Amino acid sequence: xxxxxxxxxxxxxxxxxxxxxxxxxxxxxxxxxxxxxxxxxxxxxxxxxxxxxxxxxxxxxxxxxxxxxxxxxxxxxxxxxxxxxxxxxxxxxxxxxxxxxxxxxxxxxxxxxxxxxxxxxxxxxxxxxxxxxxxxxxxxxxxxxxxxxxxxxxxxxxxxxxxxxxxxxxxxxxxxxxxxxxxxxxxxxxxxxxxxxxxxxxxxxxxxxxxxxxxxxxxxxxxxxxxxxxxxxxxxxxxxxxxxxxxxxxxxxxxxxxxxxxxxxxxxxxxxxxxxxxxxxxxxxxxxxxxxxxxxxxxxxxxxxxxxxxxxxxxxxxxx
Amino acid sequence: xxxxxxxxxxxxxxxxxxxxxxxxxxxxxxxxxxxxxxxxxxxxxxxxxxxxxxxxxxxxxxxxxxxxxxxxxxxxxxxxxxxxxxxxxxxxxxxxxxxxxxxxxxxxxxxxxxxxxxxxxxxxxxxxxxxxxxxxxxxxxxxxxxxxxxxxxxxxxxxxxxxxxxxxxxxxxxxxxxxxxxxxxxxxxxxxxxxxxxxxxxxxxxxxxxxxxxxxxxxxxxxxxxxxxxxxxxxxxxxxxxxxxxxxxxxxxxxxxxxxxxxxxxxxxxxxxxxxxxxxxxxxxxxxxxxxxxxxxxxxxxxxxxxxxxxxxxxxxxxxxxxxxxxxxxxxx
Numbered sequence: 206x207x208x209x210x211x212x213x214x215x216x217x218x219x220x221x222x223x224x225x226x227x228x229x230x231x232x233x234x235x236x237x238x239x240x241x242x243x244x245x246x247x248x249x250x251x252x253x254x255x256x257x258x259x260x261x262x263x264x265x266x267x268x269x270x271x272x273x274x275x276x277x278x279x280x281x282x283x284x285x286x287x288x289x290x291x292x293x294x295x296x297x298x299x300x301x302x303x304x305x306x307x308x309x310x311x312x313x314x315x316x317x318x319x320x321x322x323x324x325x326x327x328x329x330x331x332x333x334x335x336x337x338x339x340x341x342x343x344x345x346x347x348x349x350x351x352x353x354x355x356x357x358x359x360x361x362x363x364x365x366x367x368x369x370x371x372x373x374x375x376x377x378x379x380x381x382x383x384x385x386x387x388x389x390x391x392x393x394x395x396x397x398x399x400x401x402x403x404x405x406x407x408x409x410x411x412x413x414x415x416x417x418x419x420x421x422x423x424x425x426x427x428x429x430x431x432x433x434x435x436x437x438x439x440x441x442x443x444x445x446x447x448x449x450x451x452x453x454x455x456x457x458x459x460x461x462x463x464x465x466x467x468x469x470x471x472x473x474x475x476x477x478x479x480x481x482x483x484x485x486x487x488x489x490x491x492x493x494x495x496x497x498x499x500x501x502x503x504x505x506x507x508x509x510x511x512x513x514x515x516x517x518x519x520x521x522x523x524x525x
Numbered sequence: 526x527x528x529x530x531x532x533x534x535x536x537x538x539x540x541x542x543x544x545x546x547x548x549x550x551x552x553x554x555x556x557x558x559x560x561x562x563x564x565x566x567x568x569x570x571x572x573x574x575x576x577x578x579x580x581x582x583x584x585x586x587x588x589x590x591x592x593x594x595x596x597x598x599x600x601x602x603x604x605x606x607x608x609x610x611x612x613x614x615x616x617x618x619x620x621x622x623x624x625x626x627x628x629x630x631x632x633x634x635x636x637x638x639x640x641x642x643x644x645x646x647x648x649x650x651x652x653x654x655x656x657x658x659x660x661x662x663x664x665x666x667x668x669x670x671x672x673x674x675x676x677x678x679x680x681x682x683x684x685x686x687x688x689x690x691x692x693x694x695x696x697x698x699x700x701x702x703x704x705x706x707x708x709x710x711x712x713x714x715x716x717x718x719x720x721x722x723x724x725x726x727x728x729x730x731x732x733x734x735x736x737x738x739x740x741x742x743x744x745x746x747x748x749x750x751x752x753x754x755x756x757x758x759x760x761x762x763x764x765x766x767x768x769x770x771x772x773x774x775x776x777x778x779x780x781x782x783x784x785x786x787x788x789x790x791x792x793x794x795x796x797x798x799x800x801x802x803x804x805x806x807x808x809x810x811x812x813x814x815x816x817x818x819x820x821x822x823x824x825x826x827x828x829x830x831x832x833x834x835x836x837x838x839x840x841x842x843x844x845x846x847x848x849x850x851x852x853x854x855x856x857x858x
Contacts, residue, residue, distance in 0.1 A: 248683050248782035276782075371833070401833045405783060406776050411587040411820075415827035418580040419572065439776065443586075443699070443707075444579060459687055460778065 237269045240489045241291035242300040242482075243284065244274035245327060245373075249404075250458050251431060251478050254524040255327070258482025259300070266490045274302075278373045278404075281305045288312050292321070298489035301335075302327035304373065310334075322492035326485035328374040336492045339484035339502040341476040343375050346506040347382030347429070350453050350474050353508060354387075354394075354425045357451045357471050361393035362424035365416045367433040369404040376401070379429040379455065397423065402433055409436020410443070417444055425451040431458045434473065438464045457523040465514055472510030475522045480504040556850055557798055557814045564818065568825035575828050582706060584817070584824045589698070589709040590615075590772045592816040594791035595798075596720045597764025599812045600757050602795050603724075604736040605804025606662035608758065610651060610669035611765045612787030616780070617673040618644040618769030623686030623779035626694065633691055640773075641766035647673055648762015652755035674785065681781040688777050698774035709771050714813075716767065721809035723760075733757055737804025793840075794819050797847040818843070 242259050246252045256272045263270040271291075275283040281304045289312060291299055299321055303309050306329070313334045316323050323330075325338035354364060366383060370376045380399060387394050397420050402409030409428070413436050417423055426441070428434030434454030438461070441450050447469055454461050454473035464470035481504045491498045509519045569576035594611045601608045622640030625631050631639070647669060654665035688694040698709040724730040732753040735743040744750045773779045798815030800807025822843060826836045 248678060250684065253683060276785075398830050400827065406780060407590065407772060407783065410775075411583070411824070412827060414583045414587075415580075415824050418574045418577060418583065419828040419830065421574065435776075443583075459685075459689075463689070 237267065238297045238490070238493060239269045239271075239294070240298050240300060240486060241294065241296050242270050242272045242326075242485060243287050243291060243302065244272060245278050245284070245302045245304055246274045246276065247272070248276065249431065250524050251456055251476075254478035255482035255485075258479035258484075259486045260482075261479070262483045262486035262490070266487065268297075268486070268490060270300075270486060275304070278304055278370065281308050285309060285312065292316055292319075295319075296321060297493050298322040298324065300324045300326055300485040300489050301330070302485075303330045306330040306332065306374075322489065324485050324489045324492065326481050328378075337488040337498040337500055337502055339481050339488060339504055341481070341504055341506050343378035344382035346455075346474050346476070347379040347427075348386035349506070349508055350379075350427055350455070351383045351386035352390075353472060354383075354427060354451065354453050355391045357453075358394070358424045360391055363395050363397045363420055363422050364425035364427065365398040365413075365420065365423055366396065366400070366427045366429060367409050367413055367416075367437055368399060368401050368429040369433055370401050376429065383427055383429070394425075402436055404430055404432035406432050406435050406439070409433045410439040411436075413437045413440035414444060417441075417446065417450070423450055425453070427453045427455075429455050431456045431461060434470070435460045435464075438469055441469060457525075459525045462514065462523055462525070465509065465511055468511060472508055474506055475509055475519065476506050477504045477522050478524065479521070557811055557818065557847065560847070561814055561818050561821065564821050564825065568821070568828065571825075572828050575825060578705070580824070580828070582710070584820050585710045585713075586707055586775075587824065588816050588820040589713040590768050590775070591787060591790045591794060591819070592713045592813065593716055593764055593768040593771060594787060595794040595812045595816045596716055596809060597761035597768075598788075598791045598795050599720070599798075599800055599807055599809060600724070600733055601662065601761050602792070602800050602802060603733050603804055603807040604754065604757055605740070606655060606754075606758075607666065607792070607802075608648075608651065608761050609663065609666040609788050610647065610673060611761065611768075611791055612784040612789075613670045613674040613677065614644050614647040614762060614765040615769040615772060615787065616677045616782075616784030617647060618766040619773035619779040620677045620681045620686065620781050622770055622773060623688070624680060626688065626691060627686050633693060637697070637770050640770050641763060644762045644764075644766020644769060645759050646762065648759040648765070649755065651762070652758030655758060656751040656754035670785075670788070677781040677784075681779065683781060685781065686779040688773070688779075695774055695777045698771050709775060712767070712771060716764070717809055717813050720764075724809055729753070729756060729760070734805060737801075737806070739805075790819065793844050797844060799847075799851055801851070815847075818847075 244252050244255060259270055259272055273287055284304050285308060288309060299316060301323055310332060313323055317334050323335045325335040327340055329338050329340060368376050368380045384396060387396055398416050400412045402412045409432055417440060426437045428437040437452050441447055452470045454470050457475055461473060465472060484502050484504055488498045507519060513519050598608055598611055618640040621643035622636045625639040626633055626636035651666050651669045654660045655662050698707060700708045702708055732748060736750060740750060794816035795812050797818055798811030800811060822840055
């Protein structure tokens, strides 16, 4: 009896691994160039858009890619493991969006020693190892958000920020980009609070509500990523302050674009996630062929609001 | 005690423990309630924006989801078990409701029921693993946490599912049967009353305490402990399912990536409310107060603009204080 149970268990495990093995596509084996793309995540719609851009380039240049990333943007250790595994597969090049570029440095040096070109994407790596970096200038983009905020609220009043976190590069850049622009250019605007909601919509909603309670005269609210921005929209809706508070968001996603269309959100900054993914793979292919690549590929950012949301320029940049 | 059998001894012990538990539970409730009042008074004095109707409603609303998870967790924790999967089972339920309503276009009520049933099914599976397969609750529910976390992403295609085509769905949480008070709060309080009745007035409740006090004695006295454990874990799954519906309704979307870490907030609320992690003692009122203490604390600290990194530190200390106070009182006996 005991032995029988063992056999059943063993058989179950064997079949499970076989099924999973069959599901996963082969990374290599058909002789094509292989480029692992290691992102900062895969669950957010933003990363799914980056992924589709990377896949577009993979198809165009006939290379194999894999796309993976840790669950949250604080899992630096998991990302390093992924980078390690990717390097062990001896890829032709590697595209990497560093959560913490210093932590990844030893592995990047190893890549360089093995002549594997590294392409940075989404945010820069503080080193000269990456042959190119495809990213949005988040500081400039957040400064544009600050300018728009000042314009809409009339150059004075209280504003607050909800940011996804205070340790990631994008979190720091967007917060400081917005904050420094307000402080240097608009002395009559006061930033009364900056809080961090981890990009969690529910937590960001409650956070934003508490801030609105604490500052009844608040005129503007900046949500520095999709989850934060939607949290602010929910909070304004729940407290019925529509029209009294100017909301500026970041990135897109259905709830955010709906809020822009309905007027609850004044507008938002969009990056070009598909472009980021596309360029990360394209630059890798160019580097493999030994072609010259621009060190900094600025994938750009745009302001969108009710008026231009359906324009030809903006529409392809937004994801649902 | 000479001459008595082991069984009798254990049953006697169970009774003694139970009595002690009831007494200290009441005291802990009073203490927890007092801390809640103190917190509210302190925050009200520190900021004129705290004790305002809208903010109080906001606090209650932010308690609802974690609170319902904590209600369910109370039962397993009293049995001496633990359920680490409540947060991700909640997410799984909301995704299932989203799939049934938005992808299969089955009616809204059936979607809600389906979501809750999905939660029940997860609880049932955990219960079977714990009671039948004898896998320790920590491991069984840890596995369940990972499975539901992954499945939520797989089933939803890693995309949020929106309920925009079904405006009535948002009303489950945000509609107002009583003017000014969102339904989520009423549902949370209503479930609190139901949970309290189940725990104190029914057979399930009695066996919940018995399992936590002395499982072996309970089994020897003829109770089918396997069956009751499965029932209790399934019930916890139902609560997670309801929490999933509340969350999806408030966000008007099922967010497949949410939910991790919520189980720890729920466990913290249960423990602050005086339920012992070693089982056998606890109360629903305590859990409700524990959940309120957590959200009053976070809300108040935010209103005072305390730096977010310090907010977390302070909440950590509050948990230590609450549990240590409980231990001190137990030791006195």
